[in-house]
Each structure stands twice: as C-alpha cells, then as structure tokens.
Amino acid sequence: MSTGEYMDSGRDDISQFYLSHLGGQWSEKLVVECPFCRSRGVAPGKLVVFLNRESFFYGYFRCLNRCVAGGFALWFAQLAAIPLAEVPGYDHTRWENRIYLKYAGDNINEEIQSYQNRSSGAIDDYFGQRSISTAARRELQVGYNGRYLVYPYIQEDGNCYSARCVHPENSSDFFWHGNEKFTRPPYCLFNVQDIARCENGALFLCEKEESLLALKQLGFPGVAVADHNLFEELNPELFAYIKTLFIFVANSPESIKSARKFASRVGYKARIVSWPPQAPNNYTLVKLAADSGENFSGEVGAMIRKASSFSPFRPPAQEFRLFRQGIARQGEESYRKMASGFSLLDRAIGGIHGINVIGGGPKVGKSTFVIQIASEMSRCKIPVLYYDFENGRQKIYQRTLSRLARMDLAEMIAGGCEPGGADEFAKACGVLEKMLFYWRIVNDRKITPELMKKHIEFIRHETRSDYTVVVIDSLHKLPFKEFAEKRVGIDAWLRQMESIRDDLQVSFLVISELSRGEGGAYDDLPHLGVFKGSGDIEYSADNAMVLFPEPEGTGSTPGDRGNRLHLVASREHSPGIVADYRLDFPYWSFVEKRAE
Structure with missing residues (x-):
C-alpha cells in the first residue's frame, strides 16, 4: 500500500484514534455529531476533526457549537475520559516535566461572570463590525463593565486573578484589575489554557486580545499578549510541547522586530505570519476582519500558508541563487x-x-x-x-x-x-x-x-x-x-x-x-x-x-x-x-x- 493509500484509508495513528472513538469514514475534514454537547446542556452540534496530514492543524478538533474549547488529540482524550496512554504521541515524561505555575490569592471569577452578563447592544455592534460573534466572545469570557471591555486572564487552574480593561474606542486607555502579580509574565497570557489543549499541534501567539478573538472566530486556537514588548519577558519553554507556533502581530516595525526576537528564542517551530506588502502601517487582524468581511477567512488562510518558519537555514531558492552568484563572482x-x-x-x-x-x-x-x-x-x-x-x-x-x-x-x-x-x-x-x-x-x-x-x-x-x-x-x-x-x-x-x-x-x-x-x-x-x-x-x-x-x-x-x-x-x-x-x-x- 502506498503512503497516499495508507493516509486515505484512515490508518495513520491520529486518524485511527479519532475514528475508533467517533466512528464515521475517514475524510480530510471528518464531521460527526459532537459527543460533548449533551453533557454540557447544549443541543447536539457538529464536531469537526482535521485529518489532512499535510496541514499544520492535523488532528485538531472543534465543536461548531463551541460547547468545549478545541484542541488536539491529548485534549480530546481528557474531555472524553480516554486513557492518555492510548493517544498517539503521548509521552508521560512531558507531563511530569511540564511547567506548573503557583496560584495564590483570591480570584475574581464572580466579577468576570457579572461583566459577561453586562454586555450591551453597543458592544455587540462593536464586535459585529469586526466580524466577531457573541459566541466567540463568550468562549473567551470577554465582558464589559459599563465603560471598558474586560479581558479575563484565566489561568491554567481555571481561575481568573486579573483582567485587562480596555476602552473600546481607545486601546491606549486601559488598566489592570485584580492581583498585580498576574499582570506580568508568565501569568499574563490571554487564554493560556489553549497551550495545554494544543500539545503536539499548532497554536497562534497574537499581539492584543482582539486579534485572538478574530482568530477564534475562525476556529483557530491561540493565546495573546497585551503588547509586543511582553515578548521579551515571555519564556519560550511555555511552548515546549507545541509543534508549530504561529506568531501574528500588528504590521508595525516595532511589533515585527519583537516577534523576530522571540522567534529566534523559540527556534525552528516558530512561524511569523507576514502582512502583504500593501497592508497599511499598524494594521491588525481586527482591522482586517472589519475591512474584508466575508473574505476574512480566505485572507487569513492565505497569510498562514505563506508564513515561513524561523529557520537557521536559508530558503532553498535563496541558497541556489547565492550559489549561482558565487560562481558568477569568480569571473569578476x-x-x-x-x-x-x-x-x-x-x-x-x-x-x-x-x-x-x-x-x-x-x-x-x-x-x-x-x-x-x-x-x-x-x-x-x-x-x-x-x-x-x-x-x-x-x-x-x-x-x-x-x-x-x-x-x-x-x-x-x-x-x-x-x-x-x-x-x-x-x-x-x-x-x-x-x-x-x-x-x-x-x-x-x-x-x-x-x-x-x-x-x-x-x-x-x-x-x-x-x-x-x-x-x-x-x-x-x-x-x-x-x-x-x-x-x-x-x-x-x-x-x-x-x-x-x-x-x-x-x-x-x-x-x-x-x-x-x-x-x-x-x-x-x-x-x-x-x-x-x-x-x-x-x-x-x-x-x-x-x-x-x-x-x-x-x-x-x-x-x-x-x-x-x-x-x-x-x-x-x-x-x-x-x-x-x-x-x-x-x-x-x-x-x-x-x-x-
């Protein structure tokens, strides 16, 4: 059997794992009834699993009802109470060596819940103009305190100890609410729980919470920092078990420079998503979402496909070009x-x-x-x-x-x-x-x-x-x-x-x-x-x-x-x-x- 036939038959390990627990016939985009909706009091929806081995998101699943957060096979096993040892690629030493942060102090969970319930029609319109749905906001528990958008920085233990409050019309007008300790690395990663959910898979690292919301609207997993300057303090080891880390920042020299510095610390797995040459200065994902409307998904997909890895090697085309130039120089x-x-x-x-x-x-x-x-x-x-x-x-x-x-x-x-x-x-x-x-x-x-x-x-x-x-x-x-x-x-x-x-x-x-x-x-x-x-x-x-x-x-x-x-x-x-x-x-x- 050829490699292609093997893959098409669904006999690769990850495909076989999902098919054995979900049923159905192998497809590059497996669609089945979500097994998690009913237990969470949601009408049964569809679960999509991406099984194209050439994709960076091979093995990624998401519920179209957003009853659970999407992720890769290890996260699926945890949700479905499947022994982790049955998951292809499981390494118990990783779990033993994982970075575990210490949490102490009072949480602000109740306040975050109240802010979620205070969203107004004006806020719905604000996000609607940016192609971000209410469901995507609820997934990340984004709220409103009457004047500021409230982005809760929920930690790996499931509790929120700090939140960043940002004025919707002026992003430079913001303040932190809660425990000051959780406003600095390693705690100040928005949606940090997605790191564990995406072990052995791909993840986005964004500048600004709104950018992550835009990606979440499209179904992508990711985390965000409030400002590109925080990349300098971010520990690359947090992403040790991520296979591919896409870095998505604003189209500004300062943001791109910070992204490159961090990518050099992460190494080969980092891929910086570049903006098209015609993109305006300081352009962001949220602005792109507002400008492109229904074409937003296609625009982002094209940028992701062109993202190049932060490689210690030159691209092959450039290597060959330099080789030819070297031959030509010898005649000069x-x-x-x-x-x-x-x-x-x-x-x-x-x-x-x-x-x-x-x-x-x-x-x-x-x-x-x-x-x-x-x-x-x-x-x-x-x-x-x-x-x-x-x-x-x-x-x-x-x-x-x-x-x-x-x-x-x-x-x-x-x-x-x-x-x-x-x-x-x-x-x-x-x-x-x-x-x-x-x-x-x-x-x-x-x-x-x-x-x-x-x-x-x-x-x-x-x-x-x-x-x-x-x-x-x-x-x-x-x-x-x-x-x-x-x-x-x-x-x-x-x-x-x-x-x-x-x-x-x-x-x-x-x-x-x-x-x-x-x-x-x-x-x-x-x-x-x-x-x-x-x-x-x-x-x-x-x-x-x-x-x-x-x-x-x-x-x-x-x-x-x-x-x-x-x-x-x-x-x-x-x-x-x-x-x-x-x-x-x-x-x-x-x-x-x-x-x-």
Missing part, C-alpha cells in the same frame, strides 16, 4: 584581483582565497614574505587587515617603504640624498600613504573573533569592497586566555576563521611556526605534520605551505639566502614545489623564480 575582476603579486604562487593556489597557512622556521623570512603579499594586495586596492604580534607597525612600514623606494634604512633616514633619491623616496611615500587606506595594521593583543568581525565590517564598508584579506602574524601568538592549553586555543581560532571565511567572504594568510625535528633542527622534509601545535591545520587550511631554506641558499651574505615554497596540502590544487624565493637584500623583499 574583483575576485581575480585577489592575487599575491607572485605569479607562480598565484598559479599554484589560484590566488589568495580561503585560509592559507604558511609555516617556516625562525628567521627564514616568513613575515617579510607575507608583508610583501599584504602590501601588494593593498596597493591593488584590496582591503587588508594585518594582525601583527611580531614586528610592530613602524618596522612593517619601514620595510615596505624600503621595498617601494629601493632604499635601505640609512638612505631613508637621510631622506634619499643620493642623486634622484629624493624624488624616488617622495614617490614611494605617496604610494605608501595611499595604500594605508586599504591596509590596517592591528597590534592589539586582546583581539577576539567578535572584534575581528567588527574590523572586517568596518574596512569593507570604508573601502566599498566585497572582499577582505586578514593576515595573522602569527598563529601561535594569538590570545588564548580562555584556554588552559595553547593547542586547544589554536584549534578554536581556526574554527573561528572557518566561520568568518564562510560568512563574510574573507581570505586569510596565517603564519605558523614549525615543530623541531630530531636534534632540534628544522630540517624535516615539508609535510603537514611539521606545523607546530595544531592538528587542525590539516582540516581547516584550504592551502598549507612551508617556506623552507634551500641547502645551497644558506650563504654567508644576506643576498645569497634562498627559500623554496612547498604546497604540502590543498583542497583544490596539487601539492608540490611552488617556486624559489631569493631575498632581495637590503630592500626587505623576495624575488620569485621557477624552482630548478
């Missing part, structure tokens, strides 16, 4: 500009994208190598954040200016006094000054991932750029005060870099120390295991590289020094030798050449 000039300035390196790794870790022993020129890349990228108007814990910004600027002007430090201090030197020096200074708009050096040793994100957002906004490069010099000098072991701290930082890379389209250049080999030397052949203090580099790095001295390049003069860059691991590219880099002494730069 701004993406291609993410180059190191070393042609052989860019060819080996496809430019500076993702997390790139560069390891090397002490004094091999790691910082000089990365400073050259960072400064050249900023020269190409790519924003670069350089987190330096090694050299200090003055030394970084001096080395960069030395490379740009082709002068050593002594010449720069002298102002470039060699023939033509002053002009070259001034030109290089002008270039460096322009670069600093895109290149920000940070020496703060209290850097955190949150602060780093703020820096990224600032420089991206300042430079109006889609991309950012973050340089870390070095990984082992990042602050780890929250971790007892440095290795744990390093791995935690790598996890943060992965998140920043993915969320903010950021590329990283990260300098790492190497572990010593046998005898304390740094002469092991380059491989992933030579990185010091982190087993996570092999998982986090998009490209892992090692700058390794050439045996023949350890000459007696600085100009003879050479390094060979090895790509030891990559997600997208083949490992191997990248190129050789000769130190261009004394100008603090490297010259790239093909490895022989």
Whole structure:
C-alpha cells in the first residue's frame, strides 16, 4: 500500500484514534455529531476533526457549537475520559516535566461572570463590525463593565486573578484589575489554557486580545499578549510541547522586530505570519476582519500558508541563487584581483582565497614574505587587515617603504640624498600613504573573533569592497586566555576563521611556526605534520605551505639566502614545489623564480 493509500484509508495513528472513538469514514475534514454537547446542556452540534496530514492543524478538533474549547488529540482524550496512554504521541515524561505555575490569592471569577452578563447592544455592534460573534466572545469570557471591555486572564487552574480593561474606542486607555502579580509574565497570557489543549499541534501567539478573538472566530486556537514588548519577558519553554507556533502581530516595525526576537528564542517551530506588502502601517487582524468581511477567512488562510518558519537555514531558492552568484563572482575582476603579486604562487593556489597557512622556521623570512603579499594586495586596492604580534607597525612600514623606494634604512633616514633619491623616496611615500587606506595594521593583543568581525565590517564598508584579506602574524601568538592549553586555543581560532571565511567572504594568510625535528633542527622534509601545535591545520587550511631554506641558499651574505615554497596540502590544487624565493637584500623583499 502506498503512503497516499495508507493516509486515505484512515490508518495513520491520529486518524485511527479519532475514528475508533467517533466512528464515521475517514475524510480530510471528518464531521460527526459532537459527543460533548449533551453533557454540557447544549443541543447536539457538529464536531469537526482535521485529518489532512499535510496541514499544520492535523488532528485538531472543534465543536461548531463551541460547547468545549478545541484542541488536539491529548485534549480530546481528557474531555472524553480516554486513557492518555492510548493517544498517539503521548509521552508521560512531558507531563511530569511540564511547567506548573503557583496560584495564590483570591480570584475574581464572580466579577468576570457579572461583566459577561453586562454586555450591551453597543458592544455587540462593536464586535459585529469586526466580524466577531457573541459566541466567540463568550468562549473567551470577554465582558464589559459599563465603560471598558474586560479581558479575563484565566489561568491554567481555571481561575481568573486579573483582567485587562480596555476602552473600546481607545486601546491606549486601559488598566489592570485584580492581583498585580498576574499582570506580568508568565501569568499574563490571554487564554493560556489553549497551550495545554494544543500539545503536539499548532497554536497562534497574537499581539492584543482582539486579534485572538478574530482568530477564534475562525476556529483557530491561540493565546495573546497585551503588547509586543511582553515578548521579551515571555519564556519560550511555555511552548515546549507545541509543534508549530504561529506568531501574528500588528504590521508595525516595532511589533515585527519583537516577534523576530522571540522567534529566534523559540527556534525552528516558530512561524511569523507576514502582512502583504500593501497592508497599511499598524494594521491588525481586527482591522482586517472589519475591512474584508466575508473574505476574512480566505485572507487569513492565505497569510498562514505563506508564513515561513524561523529557520537557521536559508530558503532553498535563496541558497541556489547565492550559489549561482558565487560562481558568477569568480569571473569578476574583483575576485581575480585577489592575487599575491607572485605569479607562480598565484598559479599554484589560484590566488589568495580561503585560509592559507604558511609555516617556516625562525628567521627564514616568513613575515617579510607575507608583508610583501599584504602590501601588494593593498596597493591593488584590496582591503587588508594585518594582525601583527611580531614586528610592530613602524618596522612593517619601514620595510615596505624600503621595498617601494629601493632604499635601505640609512638612505631613508637621510631622506634619499643620493642623486634622484629624493624624488624616488617622495614617490614611494605617496604610494605608501595611499595604500594605508586599504591596509590596517592591528597590534592589539586582546583581539577576539567578535572584534575581528567588527574590523572586517568596518574596512569593507570604508573601502566599498566585497572582499577582505586578514593576515595573522602569527598563529601561535594569538590570545588564548580562555584556554588552559595553547593547542586547544589554536584549534578554536581556526574554527573561528572557518566561520568568518564562510560568512563574510574573507581570505586569510596565517603564519605558523614549525615543530623541531630530531636534534632540534628544522630540517624535516615539508609535510603537514611539521606545523607546530595544531592538528587542525590539516582540516581547516584550504592551502598549507612551508617556506623552507634551500641547502645551497644558506650563504654567508644576506643576498645569497634562498627559500623554496612547498604546497604540502590543498583542497583544490596539487601539492608540490611552488617556486624559489631569493631575498632581495637590503630592500626587505623576495624575488620569485621557477624552482630548478
């Protein structure tokens, strides 16, 4: 039997439960004689049970006479004196762990009853214009004290300890009557009993009692708060056993913001009902009911069907659109500009994208190598954040200016006094000054991932750029005060870099120390295991590289020094030798050449 045939035959658990106790033939909308009307002194009416499994209200029942409050299967079992263990989905531990509130003090039940009996023709007209029947008002025991509408906040124990009294023509004119304790969360939920009635099902959470009345007129279950500001104090655990929570608020920025904040606390089960684009500002369900008349049910139904869940994931259509945009971006000039300035390196790794870790022993020129890349990228108007814990910004600027002007430090201090030197020096200074708009050096040793994100957002906004490069010099000098072991701290930082890379389209250049080999030397052949203090580099790095001295390049003069860059691991590219880099002494730069 196919799934569809199984469902149509009424053999799913919930359908079978209702059919076994009510009789009749399975239908998406089962209609039978209400078994509760007679016992409540009401002429027999019809009970409707919704059995469409694709509906959020699958298993919801309601009496068209409103002899009992509607709800889902567990509530039906309680009304019909059926053992709860027979109800599909019953979990006794839920009932044991349910939040039970304490009630104390005198109730105002008799006053509420008297207010119900005082409703006038004017009040009937008031609600009639809003398509709300007397039966719906009576279900929620709404009354009138001669001037104010009285909304009783009946608690789970069936008693009322407080009521909100609202002027019918001016909702800002209101006051609370009764015990003040019951005017604040968790007690100030209007019609709170519907939460228990809707366990394992769907429920509405509304702003304003009138909005809930409008939904009750249509037969929906729900609760309400008096004002959207109360969402902030509402405990999401109250709705722990609700499968789907629809949130319906006024069409105002403040109400929608409050709803979103609360939905983020509730999680995936929350679905905010959005207003159509043409809806007026501050529009409410009651106003919609008054304006749409007989079409009200259809209007609300359309809004409910379009309600989207508060999901931690993007909608599939948006996800696909962003994927296509990502492919398109890789063909744009701004993406291609993410180059190191070393042609052989860019060819080996496809430019500076993702997390790139560069390891090397002490004094091999790691910082000089990365400073050259960072400064050249900023020269190409790519924003670069350089987190330096090694050299200090003055030394970084001096080395960069030395490379740009082709002068050593002594010449720069002298102002470039060699023939033509002053002009070259001034030109290089002008270039460096322009670069600093895109290149920000940070020496703060209290850097955190949150602060780093703020820096990224600032420089991206300042430079109006889609991309950012973050340089870390070095990984082992990042602050780890929250971790007892440095290795744990390093791995935690790598996890943060992965998140920043993915969320903010950021590329990283990260300098790492190497572990010593046998005898304390740094002469092991380059491989992933030579990185010091982190087993996570092999998982986090998009490209892992090692700058390794050439045996023949350890000459007696600085100009003879050479390094060979090895790509030891990559997600997208083949490992191997990248190129050789000769130190261009004394100008603090490297010259790239093909490895022989």
